[in-house]
Amino acid sequence: MVYELAIDVGALVAIDTHVHIEIDDDGTHSLPPTLADAASKYFKSGHERPSLDAIADLYREHKMAAVVFTVEAGTALKHVGVSSEFIAAGAARNNDVLIPFGSVDPLTGAAAVTRARMLVADHGVRGFKFHPTVQNFDPSSQEFWPLWAALEELSFPAIFHTGQTGIGSGLPGGYGMRLRLSNPMLLDDVAAAFPALQIVLAHPSVPWQEEGLAVATHKANVWMDLSGWSPKYFAPALVRQANSILQDKVMFGSDYPLLTPDRWLKDFVELDIKDEVRPKILKDNAVRLLGLSSASAGVVL
Template sequence: MTTLDLDALVAIDVHTHAEVSDDGHPSLSPELEAGKAAYFKADTPQPTVDELAAYYRERRIAAVVFTVDAQAATGHPPIANDEVAEACARHADVLIPFASLDPHRGRAAVDEARRLVEDHGVRGFKFHPSLQAFWPSDRMAYPLYEAIEELGVPALFHSGQTGIGSGLPGGGGIRLKYSNPMELDDVAVDFPDLTIICAHPSVPWQDEALAVAAHKPNVYIDLSGWSPKYFPPQLVRQANSLLRHKVLFGSDYPVITPDRWLRDFEQLDLKDEVRPLILKENAIRALGLA
């Protein structure tokens, strides 16, 4: 099996989505999928993981791939983690498999986390507190974090506002409050050896995210979900200075393409030595790829 050639890569995208399974099963319910498409003005078919791999290989970019298991809150079955991992294994020169487990599954999620890492080569886990309807600091999730910490892989948490449910009546039942990045402060304290990635510019809680990342050595921020031209100024300022080793390139593909993200990233007022840190070097350390 081919593995990543880190020297040949121009970047590592730490945030992409498996949106449709091999048999056509979508990652979200029809209502949420339609709302998301309207929010992001997406009018193209969702790529399969194989198509995602071809897209990233052409650009010499590696990509972390995951879906979200939010069945307890939404009633919609997720794309199987095994399928995502197996697809990534077919394209191990460009794809890095993450899994997603609903914390509401309790002990079953803990056992599944161990199986996915040990038997399927999963390299991290994605949580979406708003979609999964849980507080990250809820002790319900702690046995799962403990297992992930012991397995030595990162946990990536959605933070801030979400396009999922936006514009739907009642926001599609999705509550933004769960995704305040200050919730990750307790997790970082209680699991100091767990690498935590706080995903997205965390509107409306950008300052909270910056404070946690600056204070806790095990917390990183990914820059996915927004064009860089819309980044809050304090995020750009700290990415260029205090947090230069804590910030990661992420696109949120397919809703935002790396082509657009990288084009707008070029226009940011960043020091030349900071750009390669954000695009690749910080991710190598955060993902344990060295």
């Protein structure tokens, strides 16, 4: 089934640009058991892994849409997780609220390029998600440039995890994962070489937040989602730039199920953000990035 967008943008109060589907309907988990257990411990989450349909219901009740994805890292993790096809099919039956992003494993080379094209053509995905630390690749390496060229040509955005990660955290050697692969400066190279590719830095890039803000300021094609942290913990520089120079490129994202959209939004109310900037962060910037209709500009939560 090919996903087709059926989102009534005007009826939405917000768009959550960062939601993980961690389990499929057969019980397959996105991560191998050792990593999943360690991540749960790190996040002290009640280990809640809602189904795709339950996630759709949650967002529908809240009058929000959500960008949903998995991370395919078969080569690095030696584990076949949740598939992009599963996500696209689930989003297709919940296309009033879910927007599917695909995932391909960059270490599979030319097959990743073919798969990216196939996920768009046959399944209707509207963007792509990457996690350089988990997928074990350096996005600035020219080895992966055919993939970025293909995504640029497809005209869909690519979200890259940036900054530290809970995955592998607390394990010997961090399970072999390298944090530096998620330094946003590596994406500055990609943004420079592919100026029509819209790149989203996922999370405020801690401990490279200044770097992330610099790249997003310098490159017109670089955006940032504010997921993974409660707004309560946003650094002053982030709040200042979200209010000014980056107000058209920073977006609400929760990182659900690790952080609930309710918690994020509740803490966002308390954040010192200008009234006119709030709807941009909550919805309007995502509407532009995702190519949704902009009929709803100006709705305030």
